Amino acid sequence: MVRPLGPRPLAARKALPLPDDATRVLLLAPDPHARFAAVELSREFVVEEVLDGGYGLCTYVFAWDPEREPVQSLTRYLGGYGDLRMRPDLATVTPVEDGVYAVVCDVEWPGGEPVHVAPRQVLIDELRAIEALGFVPSVGIEHEVTFLDAEGAPLTAHGVDYAVGGTERLRPLLRDLRAKLAPLGVESARGECHPGQYEIVLRHRDALAACDDAMLQQLIVRATAAEHGVTASYLAAPQPGQGNSCHVHLSLSPSAPEGFLAGVLRAARALTAVWAPTWNSYVRLRTGPFSPRSLRWGVDDRTASVRVAGTGAGQRLEFRFAGADAQPHLVVAALLAAGRAGIEAGLTPPPEGEEVGTLCATPWEALAALGESKVLGAELVGQLTALLQAELDAGCDTVTDWQRRRGALRA
Numbered sequence: 001m002v003r004p005l006g007p008r009p010l011a012a013r014k015a016l017p018l019p020d021d022a023t024r025v026l027l028l029a030p031d032p033h034a035r036f037a038a039v040e041l042s043r044e045f046v047v048e049e050v051l052d053g054g055y056g057l058c059t060y061v062f063a064w065d066p067e068r069e070p071v072q073s074l075t076r077y078l079g080g081y082g083d084l085r086m087r088p089d090l091a092t093v094t095p096v097e098d099g100v101y102a103v104v105c106d107v108e109w110p111g112g113e114p115v116h117v118a119p120r121q122v123l124i125d126e127l128r129a130i131e132a133l134g135f136v137p138s139v140g141i142e143h144e145v146t147f148l149d150a151e152g153a154p155l156t157a158h159g160v161d162y163a164v165g166g167t168e169r170l171r172p173l174l175r176d177l178r179a180k181l182a183p184l185g186v187e188s189a190r191g192e193c194h195p196g197q198y199e200i201v202l203r204h205r206d207a208l209a210a211c212d213d214a215m216l217q218q219l220i221v222r223a224t225a226a227e228h229g230v231t232a233s234y235l236a237a238p239q240p241g242q243g244n245s246c247h248v249h250l251s252l253s254p255s256a257p258e259g260f261l262a263g264v265l266r267a268a269r270a271l272t273a274v275w276a277p278t279w280n281s282y283v284r285l286r287t288g289p290f291s292p293r294s295l296r297w298g299v300d301d302r303t304a305s306v307r308v309a310g311t312g313a314g315q316r317l318e319f320r321f322a323g324a325d326a327q328p329h330l331v332v333a334a335l336l337a338a339g340r341a342g343i344e345a346g347l348t349p350p351p352e353g354e355e356v357g358t359l360c361a362t363p364w365e366a367l368a369a370l371g372e373s374k375v376l377g378a379e380l381v382g383q384l385t386a387l388l389q390a391e392l393d394a395g396c397d398t399v400t401d402w403q404r405r406r407g408a409l410r411a
Contacts, residue, residue: 003185004206004209006138006206007138007206007251007252007253009131010124010128010206010208012206013091013208013209015089015091016090016093017090018093018101019093021099022043022100023099023100024040024043024100025040025046025100025101026038026039026100026101026102026103027039027040027041027046027088027103027105028102029104029105029118029120030327031061031062032117032119032383033065033277033327034218034234034325034327035215036104036219037061039055039086046088046103050086050088054086054088055085055105056083056085056086057085057086058082058084059076059082059084060077060078060081061107062074062107062117062118063077065390065394066278067394071386073389074383074386083110084109084115085107086105086106088103089104089212090103092212092216094184094213094216095183096216096223104215106118106124107121116377116379116380119327120208122380123207123329123336124208125333126333127207127208127336129337129340130336130340133343133344135252135256137250137252137253138205139205139210139211139249139250139332140201140210140249141201141202141210141211141214141247141248142200142201142249143199143217143218143244143324144192144198144199144244144246145199145218145233145324146197146232146234146238146244147170147196147197147198147230147232147233148196148230149229149230149231150229152231153196154195154196154197154238155196156169156196156197157195159191159193159195159197160192161193162191167191170191172228173225173228173230174198176224176227177200177224180224181200181220184216184217185202186202186203193290194238194239197242200217200221202217204251204316207332207336210332211328214246214328218232218234234324235324235325236278236325236326237284237323240283242284242287242288243290243291244284244324245284245291245320245322245324246324246331247320248318248322249309249316250316250317250318250319250332250335255315256339258347258348259339259345259348261297261317261349262349262350263338263339264317264319264335264338264339264342265295265296265306265350266338266347266356267334267341267374267375268295268338268359269357269358270369270372270373271334271375271376272321273367273370273384273385274326274330274334274384275322275334276321276322276326276360276363276366277325277326277327277391280323280325281323281325281326281363285323285359286361290303290320291320293358293359294355294358295355295356296354297349298352298353302320304353305319305359306318306319319335321359334376341374363388363392366388367385
């Protein structure tokens, strides 16, 4: 059940059978906050009813904030809190525990129209558009995660970048993760440079599978960590000066025209809210030494926001914009949309190393810049704007330890 690797057009995706040992099926729909909305059903019910008829999902899944409170300005998704329909994509069948298999779903309105702001549908729409130009993407996603003990302390007292020694407290968890993540096709896993930090890299595959599997990986990592009394944190900045990232390695078949890179660099600032959707995201962008805000590209340069990596058939673009808190489907869709616009406009990238701008430094800048985006649809921009504004409002309504400490210093 290991995923097919390399580029694969949407039409070539194939359904997988539900294995004989499946007793329960977990239907999953990616939401705007990089997590799944889930419903668990019996295998019999899925086979008899859901594969043909779909299954209900409340509309507010695409209008809620991280605390599952409705964002009132997204009225189309609130109203009477009615049902959308989840449509299982059997190309995504994945074991998550004994007898339980996950299936990622598309989501549509009762009349059959796709929900175009659903992150998975946003990506599908962009894939159709770039395939129409004759290109098929291949994507590899690497996520960094911080493992914390029951008291909230990192499981390593220091960075364990490329280390073997120093990871002893992680080994029981990592042993279980190797087995549970095997169906997803892991390329590499290693200690990273900040306390408790680990990086897991998935092998290149079609863009939709890459994003589905990145989220399935996070689901499995979090659940397995919890079984060990450990918290797996995908916070973009665990501490100032630290960063958990979502680096996207992307290539096109046939090879990407120069306009693709140029288009992404041109649109990247306006799309900051996609790469950095939370307050914490901006701590990573402002203080993380390997989370560059400077918009420039370089060959095998990890200090650049876009790194040209690999050689020959393995050459690819590594986009280093996004934090681990970003929604993968939206990140990849935004890259494809921006790159496609660059191809269509016949753009030429700047010389290597030349800075052509910066990502936004604050969420307020990102909110303003998002309205200037020319590559995302109006409905999606409206939804992302409402969600970021809700994030800002919630932060401004909260008293934090930082505020208390600063206030005490004024005495």
